[in-house]
Amino acid sequence: MQTTVPSEGLGIKPRFEFRSFGQGFEIPAKRMARLSMPVPENIWERQSDEIYIVSRNNDINNTKIRDGMMDIKTLVQTLDGLEQWNPVMKGQFPLTAQILLTEVFPAFGAALPELTKQAYSFDDFMELVRRHQDLQAVRVHKRRFAYLVNNTICETGQVLINGARVETISSESTETADVHKTLKDLGLEGLENINYLQAIKRVIGMIDQPLAN
Numbered sequence: 001m002q003t004t005v006p007s008e009g010l011g012i013k014p015r016f017e018f019r020s021f022g023q024g025f026e027i028p029a030k031r032m033a034r035l036s037m038p039v040p041e042n043i044w045e046r047q048s049d050e051i052y053i054v055s056r057n058n059d060i061n062n063t064k065i066r067d068g069m070m071d072i073k074t075l076v077q078t079l080d081g082l083e084q085w086n087p088v089m090k091g092q093f094p095l096t097a098q099i100l101l102t103e104v105f106p107a108f109g110a111a112l113p114e115l116t117k118q119a120y121s122f123d124d125f126m127e128l129v130r131r132h133q134d135l136q137a138v139r140v141h142k143r144r145f146a147y148l149v150n151n152t153i154c155e156t157g158q159v160l161i162n163g164a165r166v167e168t169i170s171s172e173s174t175e176t177a178d179v180h181k182t183l184k185d186l187g188l189e190g191l192e193n194i195n196y197l198q199a200i201k202r203v204i205g206m207i208d209q210p211l212a213n
Contacts, residue, residue: 013174014086015085015174016080016084016172016175016176017082017170017171017195018170018172018183019083019168019169019193019195020169020170020188020192021168021194021199021211022167023166023167024167024213025167025169025188025213031185031186032149032154032169035147035149037149039146046142047142048141048144049066049139049140050064050065050142051065051137051138051139051140052064053065053129053136053137054135054136054138054200054201054206055109056135057108057109057110058107059201060074060075062195062197063107064140064196065122068092069091069093070095070104071089072088072089072090072103072107073085073087073088074086074088075195080180082176082193083195088107089104089107091103093121093122094119094122094124096119096120097119100115100120100125108134110132110134111132111134113128113132136204138161138162139160139161140196141160143159144156144157149171149182149185149186150178150181151173151178152171152173152175152179153172154169154182155170156169157169162203162204166203169186171183171186171188199211
């Protein structure tokens with residue numbers, strides 16, 4: 001009925017990530033483009049529409065839905081100012097009530113709803129979110145541009161968070177030293193590291209803090 005993949009089955013080595021959000025990163029973005037090694041043409045520019053489910057009680061599990069798939073990542077650690085995230089679940093709708101009770105809602109740190117069905121479609125799940133006092137569904141459109149600097153995966157992006165336009169810039173690698181060299185080369189040292197979960201919460205007012213600029 002649905003497919004779920006535990007973290008050990010995803011075959012992905014967690015990377016260390018720096019990301020920030022604000023109104024613009026014009027100078028670092030230009031430097032990123034000029035310093036970048038060639039990247040495959042199919043990732044030069046990508047666009048996607050996603051739904052993030054944010055919870056008032058959770059800042060360590062990133063839960064989003066894209067192309068009918070539930071994707072959950074958890075914050076493993078913060079090291080030298082960089083965040084390491086690990087995939088913990090990918091699930092195809094419909095999701096069973098058991099998966100929602102044992103994996104999805106615990107990731108939100110939210111009270112368990114009363115479940116009356118054996119399986120929940122995307123629309124069923126979104127109704128559960130809508131009715132939950134601690135959860136909010138946020139629509140996010142991403143337009144991302146990929147680069148490769150100092151062996152780190154980099155990107156700039158234009159992001160719409162419930163229609164509010166912000167920009168993002170990032171660098172990630174399994175090697176923290178490579179990320180820090182990239183931040184220095186791009187002039188991003190000292191900029192606040194803000195992940196998607198934090199940025200969304202700040203934009204919608206769930207967290208009373210500004211973005212980086």
